[in-house]
Amino acid sequence: EEWKERGAAVATRQEVDQNGRPVSKIVKKGVNDFHFGRTLGEGSYSTVLAATDRQIHREYAVKVLDKRHIIKEKKVKYVNIEKDALNRLTEHPGIVRLYYTFQDERSLYFVLDLANGGELLGHLKKMGTFDEECTRFYGAQILDSIAYMHSKGIIHRDLKPENVLLDEQMHTKITDFGTAKILDIRSRPQDGGGTGNDGPGAGDPMDGVEQERAVSFVGTAEYVSPELLTDKNACKASDLWAFGCILYQLLAGRPPFKAGNEYQTFQKIVALDYHFPDGFPAVARDLVERLLVLDPSKRLPIDHIKAHPFFDGIQWGKGLWKQKAPRLR
Numbered sequence: 667e668e669w670k671e672r673g674a675a676v677a678t679r680q681e682v683d684q685n686g687r688p689v690s691k692i693v694k695k696g697v698n699d700f701h702f703g704r705t706l707g708e709g710s711y712s713t714v715l716a717a718t719d720r721q722i723h724r725e726y727a728v729k730v731l732d733k734r735h736i737i738k739e740k741k742v743k744y745v746n747i748e749k750d751a752l753n754r755l756t757e758h759p760g761i762v763r764l765y766y767t768f769q770d771e772r773s774l775y776f777v778l779d780l781a782n783g784g785e786l787l788g789h790l791k792k793m794g795t796f797d798e799e800c801t802r803f804y805g806a807q808i809l810d811s812i813a814y815m816h817s818k819g820i821i822h823r824d825l826k827p828e829n830v831l832l833d834e835q836m837h838t839k840i841t842d843f844g845t846a847k848i849l850d851i852r853s854r855p856q857d858g859g860g861t862g863n864d865g866p867g868a869g870d871p872m873d874g875v876e877q878e879r880a881v882s883f884v885g886t887a888e889y890v891s892p893e894l895l896t897d898k899n900a901c902k903a904s905d906l907w908a909f910g911c912i913l914y915q916l917l918a919g920r921p922p923f924k925a926g927n928e929y930q931t932f933q934k935i936v937a938l939d940y941h942f943p944d945g946f947p948a949v950a951r952d953l954v955e956r957l958l959v960l961d962p963s964k965r966l967p968i969d970h971i972k973a974h975p976f977f978d979g980i981q982w983g984k985g986l987w988k989q990k991a992p993r994l995r
């Protein structure tokens with residue numbers, strides 16, 4: 667079928683050298699190295715297909731983008747940000763892994779982990795709400811992945827249950843880094859990345875540039891942080907605001923800020939206009955209240971979130987990713 671006619675293309679395999687720095691090893695991988703299968707999803711700028719590597723018979727998710735469409739819609743910057751961000755996030759089980767990128771005359775291809783457990787959002791819709799144990803487990807995995815991203819100078823900027831995929835062990839894999847912000851680590855003081863509150867625009871020289879230009883990107887309405895709506899700038903703590911919204915949503919079955927249209931949702935966010943439903947567990951409420959804080963520098967930093975009583979019993983680190991996922995209920 668049509669995939670056959672396209673020539674192989676030079677691809678880069680992402681590996682890390684002995685110092686852990688990502689190096690692109692040139693391997694000849696192209697569209698002919700894969701057998702394309704079912705469509706897994708359609709985005710506004712991409713189609714994701716299941717594909718099997720013909721040599722090693724391993725299945726991947728391949729994100730295919732039409733070059734003409736990308737150029738016409740001025741999304742070239744986002745595609746290259748997605749590639750660069752994923753290339754820095756190669757050693758964490760909670761982040762979708764990028765194996766190859768290649769292109770042919772018509773399309774761009776990202777060869778990614780296949781997470782065939784579906785989206786966390788789908789499971790939440792099916793269940794209505796998660797109980798505390800499931801919320802604790804999934805919340806902990808998402809937080810552990812955010813801590814890793816931030817330690818590599820990456821801010822996701824569009825965290826939401828839709829962008830949290832599940833693998834066959836029902837463990838999380840965060841995806842969709844096209845709208846990420848890559849902090850220039852050369853100038854950033856090595857803050858170990860976990861603080862989450864180095865304020866908007868800290869250390870990212872590109873920020874100055876973004877401030878002059880209107881920031882063209884705002885996340886998904888229900889999860890957008892107030893600082894993104896007021897002073898247009900995302901910081902690491904913006905991901906922690908979204909994390910607070912996700913925790914609330916897993917337990918309540920809906921996000922904290924949701925109105926009839928986007929503008930009304932934004933008004934609720936900047937007014938911190940939200941309420942906890944009856945029966946919302948008190949210990950979870952305490953944590954959410956320390957995350958949904960208007961001033962980004964006052965949000966609980968990641969290390970304090972991990973130490974919060976809500977996460978009592980969570981084994982942070984490798985153990986979190988080896989244990990069996992709790993049955994959803």
Ligand SMILES: O=C(O)C[C@H](Cc1nc2cc(Cl)cc(Cl)c2[nH]1)c1ccc(Cl)cc1
Pocket residue numbers: 678733734736737741742743745746749767768769774775776
């Ligand atoms: O070969 C690489 O790794 C770098 C290229 C860079 C690149 N070449 C492009 C051509 C077009 Cl038409 C559009 C975009 Cl966004 C383009 N990005 C590339 C190729 C594929 C993908 Cl998925 C991302 C970036």
